[in-house]
Amino acid sequence: MAKLLKCSQQTYSRxxxxxxxxxxxxxxxxxxxxxxxxxxxxxxTDQIKPYPRSNEN
Known part of the structure; x- marks a missing residue:
C-alpha cells in the first residue's frame, strides 16, 4: 500500500x-x-457502499 500511496513503509505505518x-x-x-x-x-458512517457521484459539471 505504501508504494501505491507513493510514500515510505515507515510513513504508511505512521x-x-x-x-x-x-x-x-x-x-x-x-x-x-x-x-x-x-x-x-x-x-x-457504517455504510460501506460509496455515495453516488453527482453528474453536475
Missing part, C-alpha cells in the same frame, strides 16, 4: 498508527481504491 495525518489526496485515493467513501474510512 498513518496506520495515527501518529501522522494522512494527506487528503491519499484519503481520496484509498476511498476510490477500496470502492468506498471517505466517510467510511474515517469512521463517520
Amino acid at each position: 498513518y496506520e498508527s495515527h501518529t501522522t495525518e494522512l494527506p487528503l489526496e491519499s484519503l481520496i485515493f484509498l476511498a476510490e481504491y477500496y470502492d468506498t467513501s471517505t466517510d467510511y474510512l474515517l469512521g463517520i
Whole structure:
C-alpha cells in the first residue's frame, strides 16, 4: 500500500498508527481504491457502499 500511496513503509505505518495525518489526496485515493467513501474510512458512517457521484459539471 505504501508504494501505491507513493510514500515510505515507515510513513504508511505512521498513518496506520495515527501518529501522522494522512494527506487528503491519499484519503481520496484509498476511498476510490477500496470502492468506498471517505466517510467510511474515517469512521463517520457504517455504510460501506460509496455515495453516488453527482453528474453536475
